[in-house]
Amino acid sequence: MLDEWAVRRTRPRNGNLVMMEQNTQKLELLKTEGDLNISPHRKAWLHGHIDEETRTWLEKDEKYFLRQSLSTPCLNVLARAEGIYLEDLRGNRYMDFHGNDVHQVGFSNPRVLAAVQAQMNALPFCTRRYTNIPAIRLAEKLASIAPGNLNKILLAPGGTTAIGMALKLARVATGRFKTISMWESFHGASLDAISVGGEALFRSGIGPLLPGTEHVPPPNAYRCVFGCNGECTLRCADYVEYVMEKEGDVGAVVAETVRNTGVIPPPDYWKKIRAACDRHGALLILDEIHGLGRTGRMFSCEHYGVVPDVLVIGKSLGGALFPVAGIIAREDLDVAPNMALGHYTHEKNPVACAAALATLECLEQDGLVEHSRDLGVWALDRLKEMQGRQKSIGEVRGLGLLLNIELVQDRETKAPARDLAERVMYEALARGLSFKVTMGNVITLAPPLVITQEEMNRALNIFEESLRAAENSSLSGATR
Numbered sequence: 001m002l003d004e005w006a007v008r009r010t011r012p013r014n015g016n017l018v019m020m021e022q023n024t025q026k027l028e029l030l031k032t033e034g035d036l037n038i039s040p041h042r043k044a045w046l047h048g049h050i051d052e053e054t055r056t057w058l059e060k061d062e063k064y065f066l067r068q069s070l071s072t073p074c075l076n077v078l079a080r081a082e083g084i085y086l087e088d089l090r091g092n093r094y095m096d097f098h099g100n101d102v103h104q105v106g107f108s109n110p111r112v113l114a115a116v117q118a119q120m121n122a123l124p125f126c127t128r129r130y131t132n133i134p135a136i137r138l139a140e141k142l143a144s145i146a147p148g149n150l151n152k153i154l155l156a157p158g159g160t161t162a163i164g165m166a167l168k169l170a171r172v173a174t175g176r177f178k179t180i181s182m183w184e185s186f187h188g189a190s191l192d193a194i195s196v197g198g199e200a201l202f203r204s205g206i207g208p209l210l211p212g213t214e215h216v217p218p219p220n221a222y223r224c225v226f227g228c229n230g231e232c233t234l235r236c237a238d239y240v241e242y243v244m245e246k247e248g249d250v251g252a253v254v255a256e257t258v259r260n261t262g263v264i265p266p267p268d269y270w271k272k273i274r275a276a277c278d279r280h281g282a283l284l285i286l287d288e289i290h291g292l293g294r295t296g297r298m299f300s301c302e303h304y305g306v307v308p309d310v311l312v313i314g315k316s317l318g319g320a321l322f323p324v325a326g327i328i329a330r331e332d333l334d335v336a337p338n339m340a341l342g343h344y345t346h347e348k349n350p351v352a353c354a355a356a357l358a359t360l361e362c363l364e365q366d367g368l369v370e371h372s373r374d375l376g377v378w379a380l381d382r383l384k385e386m387q388g389r390q391k392s393i394g395e396v397r398g399l400g401l402l403l404n405i406e407l408v409q410d411r412e413t414k415a416p417a418r419d420l421a422e423r424v425m426y427e428a429l430a431r432g433l434s435f436k437v438t439m440g441n442v443i444t445l446a447p448p449l450v451i452t453q454e455e456m457n458r459a460l461n462i463f464e465e466s467l468r469a470a471e472n473s474s475l476s477g478a479t480r
Contacts, residue, residue, distance in 0.1 A: 037073055045426050050076070054089050069201060081107035081320075084448045084455060086434065095459050097435040097447045101260065101290040104316035105362040106450040112319035115358035116351055123350045128343065134353035141360055146328045147299055148307030155326040155353070157346040159289035159314030160188025162325040165342045166310045167192055167254070169329065170283045172336045176251030178212035180243055180282075184263070184439065185218065185256055187287055196254045214247065216240050219265040222395050222406065223414065232266040241276040252283040252309075257300040260290040262404040262442045264397050270304040277309075283333075289314040289325065293363045293449055296373025296400030303399065309333065319359035324352035368449040375453060376400040379445075382460050390467055392417055403445040405463075416441035423470035424463070433462040 050058070057077045065072060080087045083106045086094045096103060105112060119134060126132040135155065143151040156162045171177050181187070183198035194202040195210035198218075203209065217225045219236045226235040244250050253273060258264050270286075277284045286308040291300045292315070301308060310333070314325025323346075346352065363369055376398055383396040383405060394408035407417040407424070418440040425437050436444040443463070447456065 037070060037075070039422060041422050041426050042075070045075070045429065049092075049430070051090055057089070083107060084451050092432070094429065094432050094434040095447070095451075095455065095462075097433065097445045097459060099320070099446065099448065101294070101315045101446055102318065103320040103448045104293055105319055105359050105366075105368065106448045107320050109319055109321075109358075109362060109450075111362055112321050112355050112358040115354045116319075116321060119351045119354035126348050126350050128345065128347070131348055132350045132353070134350045134357060135348035138353040138356050141357060142313075142326070142328055145298055145360070146311060147302055149330050150307065150311055150328040152329045152331050152334050153326055154329070154342055155324065155347050156314075156342050156344050157325070157349070157352075158188075158323050159287075159312065159325045160190045160193045161342065161344060162289070162312050162314055162327050163187045163193045163196070163254075163287065164190060166285045166312050166327050166329075167196070167252070168339075168341050169310060169327070169333060169336065170252035170285060172339065172341075173333050174251040174281065174283060176249045176282075178214065178247055178250045179252050179254050180214045180216055180240060180247075180250055181254040182218040182256070182259075183215050184220075185259065185287075187254065187256075187289075214243055214250070216243060218259060218263045219269050220263045221266065222397075232269070234266065234268060234272055237269050237272040237276070240273055241280070244276060244280040244282060250280060250282045252285050253277055254285045254287065256287045256289075257291070257304070258295055258399055258402065260402065260444070260446070262397065262406065262439060262444065264399050264402075264404075265304070267304065270301065270306045274306045274308075283309040285310045285312065287312045290402075290446075292316045292359075293369040293372055294400050294402050294446065296369065296376055298363070298369055300399070317356045317359060318352060319355045319362075322349070322352040322355040324349070324356050363449070366450075372400040372449045375451070375456060376403070378453065379403055379456055379460065382457075386460070386464055390464070392420060392467065392471060401445075401447055401449060401451070405443040405445070407441045407443065407467075420470055423473060424466050427466035427469045427473075428462055431462045431466060433459050433466070435463075 054077050058074055062073050076088050078086055079089050084095050086096045123132055139153040142153050154165055156165060179196055181196040181198065185198040187193045187197045189202055192210055195213045198215055216239055217236055219232065221228055221230050221232040228235065240253065274284055286301055288300050289312055292298065292313060295303060297303055299311065309330055311328045313328065318324040380396065380398040380403060383403065387393040387396050391411065392407050393405055394411055394414055395406045397404050407421045409415040409417045421437045421441045421443060424443065425435065428435065438444050
């Protein structure tokens with residue numbers, strides 16, 4: 001019965017063969033974005049790891065929620081989360097190296113929980129037109145730790161909405177609506193965010209997007225479209241300025257400082273983009289929604305010695321408990337007092353702000369940023385050693401506890417090993433390690449910053465064991 005249920009969940013509900021053929025044709029395209037929830041490997045996982053009770057809840061989930069790629073049908077049902085671990089209904093525990101990047105201070109962090117509970121008892125909500133002390137303290141704290149002259153804050157309930165506020169601010173401040181952003185980037189799932197984003201999974205087939213959203217290749221030296229062959233010559237940065245010159249009226253460059261799924265720009269990249277923005281009167285908007293301490297600095301732009309005009313933060317700011325995000329801008333960009341750049345209902349939610357303050361306190365007082373830096377160096381060295389043993393590892397790269405392993409079929413051709421990457425993910429899940437597969441063949445390891453070196457070592461051992469098992473199953477032609 002479980003096998004029949006698993007098969008059914010990998011095909012269209014109406015059984016239409018034409019639709020099934022169309023979906024099959026799209027599989028290869030979708031594999032370039034991330035791990036799929038409709039693949040044969042997912043079917044095998046469901047058959048071997050989902051019990052009757054979990055199956056019942058997953059069926060109800062699919063019945064009542066609108067289905068969408070990557071999150072429906074769901075993989076499993078969680079019962080609890082604590083520290084670096086997730087636990088499902090059967091009591092199976094997984095080290096969470098995915099976490100949607102909300103889990104920097106760990107799940108169920110005692111300091112965050114206590115702050116939230118205290119605030120709920122005092123002031124659980126703040127209606128608009130009013131402010132509250134937690135919100136003011138959070139803004140003051142962010143202004144004090146942000147780099148350079150970034151000292152004006154606007155809060156929002158999520159990273160996508162924060163991106164929208166940044167785009168609106170750029171239009172008001174520059175009088176221009178055009179943007180330059182990166183292919184393969186992700187800035188959120190709303191219409192404005194996917195317009196500047198560059199992932200086909202979110203943009204394809206959706207119809208007209210925002211006008212003036214120009215795109216350029218990301219600074220990916222391993223797969224450089226300009227032919228730098230792994231040694232970046234910054235031709236990608238030159239091309240950004242080339243587009244600025246040709247367009248003539250670009251209002252902002254919008255990009256992730258460090259691409260969460262594997263693109264780590266070379267040291268001088270952002271300095272060159274910063275200078276180009278200054279020459280052409282464009283704002284530099286850096287998206288660090290996935291960041292906040294992960295790369296070994298509180299803000300990733302600090303690695304590059306640049307200060308953007310607008311810094312976008314979110315995800316982990318809420319301590320894996322509450323959704324809260326925001327923008328941190330230069331003071332002279334406070335130019336829209338008569339407009340509503342955001343004005344969201346939960347803009348200054350006092351409970352969310354209390355969670356954010358406690359999260360920042362944990363990052364600073366518990367030394368988690370420095371821990372991320374040091375443990376990240378150690379982990380990257382271990383991955384490079386692993387690369388010497390495993391020929392399917394084409395490249396490893398990392399900054400702090402943002403680590404990426406690119407799997408290839410052949411190191412010379414660099415052909416992406418997408419099927420292998422998915423097999424590795426499920427092998428690792430079976431061994432108690434959860435992580436993200438992105439771009440189809442890039443393993444992204446992003447653990448909570450509270451992880452110990454012992455736990456990290458165990459996770460990397462699991463990954464290597466899983467890689468070997470997946471390689472063996474691929475060679476045997478088995479569909480696990």
